[in-house]
Amino acid sequence: xRLSYPSTVKVIQVPCTGRVDIIHLLKAIEDGxxxxxVAGCLEGECHFLTGNLKARKRVNYVKKVLEEMGIEPxxxxxxxxxxxxxxxxxxxxxxxxxxxKKLGPSPVGRPKAA
Numbered sequence: 001x002r003l004s005y006p007s008t009v010k011v012i013q014v015p016c017t018g019r020v021d022i023i024h025l026l027k028a029i030e031d032g033x034x035x036x037x038v039a040g041c042l043e044g045e046c047h048f049l050t051g052n053l054k055a056r057k058r059v060n061y062v063k064k065v066l067e068e069m070g071i072e073p074x075x076x077x078x079x080x081x082x083x084x085x086x087x088x089x090x091x092x093x094x095x096x097x098x099x100x101k102k103l104g105p106s107p108v109g110r111p112k113a114a
Contacts, residue, residue, distance in 0.1 A: 003086050003087070003089065003090040004090055005089075005090040005093035005094055005097075006093060006094060006097040008097055009093045009096070009097060015048075016040075016041075016046070016047065016048040016051035016052075017038050017039075017040035017041070017046075017051050017052050017054075017055035017078075018046070018048055018050065018051025018052065018054045018055055019051070020038055020055050020058065021058065022058050022061055022062055022065075025038075025058065025059065025062045025076055026062060026065070029066070029071070029075065029076075029106060029108055030108060032106065032108070033106065034075065034100045034103070034104075034105055034106045035074075035075040035076065035077075035096060035099065035100035035103070035106075036075065036076050036077075037076070037077040037078065037079060037092070037096050038055050038059055038077070038078045038079070039078075039079050039080075039081060039089060039092065040052035040055050040056075040078065040079070040080055040081075041080065041081075041082065041083075042080050042081065042082050043056075043080055045082070052080060055078060056078050059076055059077065059078040060078075062076050063076050070107070071106070071107055071108070072103050074099060074103060075100065075103060075106065077096065077099075079092050
């Protein structure tokens with residue numbers, strides 16, 4: 001099955017969402033991403049036991065940091081789904097792309113070319 005999601009979505013695979021750190025999320029925004037989302041295992045079904053719970057806490061923390069900076073916290077999100085839910089992954093990608101489109105470009109801006 002071939003999944004169809006927006007070409008603006010860049011997938012970065014990690015062994016577990018527990019490996020996604022606060023700095024990774026903030027750096028993505030700083031580097032010009034208009035939005036970032038983390039797709040992890042269903043709660044209670046993490047292959048590494050608590051990785052998805054750690055990721056959820058980190059995403060929520062980043063949302064608070066963005067809000068304090070005057071940036072829409074909706075630019076960062078966490079979704080839980082199983083590895084067998086490919087169509088749901090594509091649906092989430094489309095939903096997130098639409099959300100970001102409505103928010104507009106990130107106020108952080110794009111890095112300048114050298």
